[in-house]
Amino acid sequence: MIDTAPAVRLAGAHVRIGGREILGDVSLTIEPGEFVAVLGPNGAGKSTLMRAILGLVPLAGGTVDVLGTAPQRARGSVGYLPQRQSFDRQTRVRGVDLVQLGLDGARWGVPLALTANARRRRTVERERVRQVIELVGASAYATRALGELSGGEQQRLLIAAALVRRPRLLILDEPLDSLDLPNQAAVAGLVRRISSAENVAVLLVAHDVNPLLGYLDRVVYLAAGRALAGEVEDVITAPELSALYGTQIEVLRTSDGRLVVVGQPEAPHHHGHRHDH
């Protein structure tokens, strides 16, 4: 992995799931430290694109490089927050333990810290866990049960868990989903801060670009299995989106600067994009 390598580079990427083409010919490059939103209607393949970048689904064609290497080999440097519903009320696990697992959960055996070296390492790790919990502003409730926390609080701890190993690429799949508007704005601001403070490239999948306006470096717009990348002003325009969808699209800007995309066809329900939860 070379430091100057792009965080993500896809060239002509195709993904097929169950014989159905989810992504067709996607090419894009994400630079180190960039904060990029991945937008598009339901079923456009946003989650599939993330899973391809994580090496969880194979490409049917083209190439994907993550941090200058194959996705599987880059895993140690990629933090991931999957699309999800919240932990349910009965989850009797503390936030701090979740973050700790983000750090060492993939290691076999149990930590005994018998040698001075191991003890020093443990101290460093505990300090890192504390630091990352503070960074996301979750110190006040990190020792409470995850199930007792609000959606926004859980989201912050999940982001901390994804961030604790100092990844160079952070993939957040719909982290704003199921949050109320103030929390959406707070998490968007938090991710911007993290991206700058830890110099980590962020791919954030979102339904709606509006909570993210003002924080983003660029957007990737997915529709009908194809992608368009660039600055918000250049991508979310009537001519660009019309060309992407192949149908007439209008982009309206409200007086407070919010963007409304009109006429975008929602993908048919059987598209194979998971939305069952």
Added chain:
Amino acid sequence: MSANPSLSLNPIADLRQLFAFPFMVNALEAGTIVAVLASVVGWYVVLRRQTFASHTLSVMAFPGATGAALAGLPISLGYYLACTLAALALGPTSRGSRRRYGSETATIGTVQTVGLAAGFLFLSLNQAVLGGPDSLLFGTFLGITRSQVLILLAVAVASLGALTALARPLLFASVDREVARASGVPVALVDAGFLLILALAIAATSQLTGALLVFALLVTPPACAQLVTMRPLAGLALSVGFALAIVWLGLGIAYFTIYPIGFYITTLAFGLYLLLRVSRAVRERRR
């Protein structure tokens, strides 16, 4: 067994009496091994909410035991074989689904019933050797042999060793499967490995508590521990402590009375759970 136990008011004499007979020493040793194994494995069962899968495995212990007796094999071999085979059969159903056992309940329920019925058939075909179904279903501490204890010890050491190796990835996969997978945890392998460990723990526990009362040691002590603490290590230690207390007390009481061990172990476990539940509810109301 010519013991004619009676409870005196001298606790030291009573304790000495408990250890006076080899069968009782075997029972205490077996109980201790089983308590540690079941309560540690069970801590993960409660966290992962795999009680239904555990129930299935424990029900399969019954046809395993009766089938082995019918085939002329050692009964304890029947326990281990049946539970392991059931775990291997259950494994694929748990894979790939995010909600784990949710959608397969109908299949599992169907298989469970057949297993129970088959066990009953084997028993009827072989009434002479096995006596009634009571001790196989509801447990006994009589007649645990030296070799059975040694096998229990070997199984417990192997299972706990494997669980120690899996400890953190399993915890990670139990808390958040998707994130664990993305972090490089081989979740399918970890799930399957745990199911096998669970099968061994259940086969071992069944030999003391009977197939139907396994949960008194597998689920109740860890559920109690998780009511008290959320810290993983403290929870595991507390779970073991609860299970040991329940087994030792249960064996002690069973020795001096004529009623079966399974009843005492289950009731003690239930009493502890009730106590902790109520005290927690009271504390929460005060807050």
